[in-house]
Amino acid sequence: MKKGVKWISVTMALGLTASVIVSGCAKSEEPGAASAGSSGGSAVSAEKTYNGVDVSKEVKIKWLGVGxxxxxxxAVLTEINKRLKEKVNVTLELDSIDWADWYNKYNLVLSSGEDYDVIYAASWTDVAVQTRKGAFKDLTGMLEQNAPTISQNWTEDTWNESKIDGRVFMIPSFSDEYNWNGFLYREDLRKKYNVPEIKTMADMGAYFEAIKQNEKEMVPYKPATDESWTVLAPYVQEKGDQPDVTPPGILSMQVDDQDGSTLAFLSQSPIYAEAFKTIKSWADKGYWPKDSLANKTESCSAFKEGKAAACQGGYWAIELNYKEIMKAHPDWEIGSYAAKVGGKYFPKPPSIKNGVAILNSSKNAERALMTIDAIYSDPELWTLCMYGIQGRNYDIDANGAKTLPEGSQSTDYEGTYFSGMRYKLVNPFKDDPSSPNAALKEEYAKIAHFPKLGSFVFNSEPVKNEYAAISAVKEKYNPSLSLGLVSDVDKVLADYDKEMKAAGADKVMAEYKKQMQEWLAKN
Structure with missing residues (x-):
């Protein structure tokens, strides 16, 4: 952090407190509240300008999220639009893709040219691949004029971790992303059945077995079709697979690898072969339903309803569900398990992990960028976008922590539309000390690690046909293998590997290693 940085508190009209930073340096590591903390921000003047740009013509911006x-x-959008009308003379339309079929629908939007302006974008949605296909607007030369808050506050590291071929095609979140995979579970039931404290996936398996044997009215775990990865991910991380380094669901690389020497396709990876076999043994024991790949109800909903004894427990799953679960069941004790990579550290993702992009087809790209910037510039507006209306969708308890409104069992609004806009300069709530996230964040701060190859972005263009083909093979095999819903793991892996090779896997691997070595030589 550069010198001259001081923390202050800005009390907002909503009755919230936003933690922001004031700095004498515009490009500081933790930059100024002048743009981030003032609800006036760069609002539209009487002459209808935003940062000196004419915005007298009202435009409509169509925004697409996931979730x-x-x-x-x-109700929330009505309030958002009141503020955006004042700031940038924009009316926002919001839409969001359901998790159940996000991959196909997301790619269909990009390939069909639907007239959205802003869309969620991240490494795991293949932002680099889609950028090179021409899906997203190059924002490099637009930032200073149309996004003053973002230009002044985002750090050089943030940009470097999210640039594609040296250019800005997405606005990454500016936040401390907490990245772990694991589970929430019934601590009271763990104690009741004398299961050891859950510190590993083997312990999680013992808990699942105890539930299967003793709780006939619930299943141990009930994942939705889009949560097929939630058992596999913590298992392979614990065994040493590095997340957020290789293309998701395609390649594996081990924890201590600094040069790509352990790169392997999932169909060839010893770590994944072991994981698939263990997970199949759990599936065969009935730890989750056989029809999980057709289930549309998310695991945390089943958990809250008492139909399952665990739900997926990543940071945002806990953040969005813990309060609701405890309000519905104050007699429960909730525990959490979060996998560490190789048992050593929590993975710290690059900023390309989460953000928003403007479609190349947008007819109002400048105003779309201003809209993104305007939300970041105003703590009240940002909080409204992320959490909804205070007193209706959330409230703040005596300790400053976010809670549900009196008499409510659900928020009825989660900021799925704006999940690519996490922002550490606005913090309207204090951590709830009872939430598992409080302890996990404290531990994360001590052992979070950004792998050397975390900023490497593969350019699939030289092998675009082969990459598309192996991606299709991945989608065919990964979900069923990830939940053990196959008859014979070895046979399925052999078929998987055969189809990967036929699709051009060896050519993709050669190109991947070539680019990685070139990147390592420069970094």
Whole structure:
């Protein structure tokens, strides 16, 4: 952090407190509240300008997120649009793709040319691949004029971790991303059945077995179709697979690898072969339903309803569900397990992991960028976008922690539309000390690690046909293998590997290693 940085608190009209940073340096590591903390920000002047740019013509901006539309969207959007009309003379339209079929629908939007302006973008949605296909607007020369808050506050590291071929095609979140995979579970049931403390996936398996044997009215775990990865991910991380380094669901690389020497396709990886076999043994024991790949109900919903004894426990799953679970079941004790990579550290993702992009087809790209910037410039507006209306969708308890409104069992609004806009300069709530996230964040701060190859972005263009083909093979095999819903793991892996090779896997691997070595030589 550069010198001259001081923390202050800005009390906002909503009755919230936003933690922001004031700095004498515009490009500081933790930059100024002048743009981030003032609700006036760069609002539209009487002459209808934003940062000196004419915005006198009202425009409509269509915004697409992932995670599904929210029950209270219309009420929240009405309030959002009141502020955006004042700031950038924009009316926003919001839509969100359900998790159940996000991959196909997301790619269909990009390939069909639907007239959205802003869309969620991240490494795991193949932002680099889609950028090189021409899906997203190059924002490099637009930032200073149309996004003053972002230009002044985002750090050089943030940009470097999210640039594609040296250019800015997405606005990454500016936040401390907490990245772990694991589970929430019933601590009271763990104690009741004398299961050891859950510190590993083997312990999680023992817990699942105890539930299977003793709780006939619930299943140990009930994942939705889009959560097929939630058992596999913590298992392979614990065994040493590095996340956020290789293309998701295609390549594996081990924890201590600094040069790509352990790169392997999932169909060839010893870590994944072991994981698939263990997970199949759990599936055969009935730890989750056989029809999980057709289930549309997310695991945390089944958990809250008492139909399952665990749900997926990544940071945002806990953040969005813990309060609701405890309000519905104050007599429960909730525990959490979070996998460490190789048992050593929590993975710290690059900023390309989460963000928003403007479609190349947008007719109002400048105003779309201003809209993104305007939300970041105003703590009240940002909080409204992320959490909804205070007193209706959330409240703040006496300790400053976010809670549900009196008499409510659900928020009816989660910021799925704006999940690519996490922002550490605005912190309207204090951590709830009872939430598993409080302890996990403290531990994360001590052992989070950014791998050397975390900023490497593969350019699939030289092997685009082969890459598309192996991606299709991945989608065919990974979900069923990841939940052990196959008859014979060895046979399925052999078929998987055969189809990967036929699709051009060896050519992709050669190109991947070539680019990685070139990147390592420069970094």
């Amino acid at each position: 599904g539309n929210q029950k209270d969207k219309d």
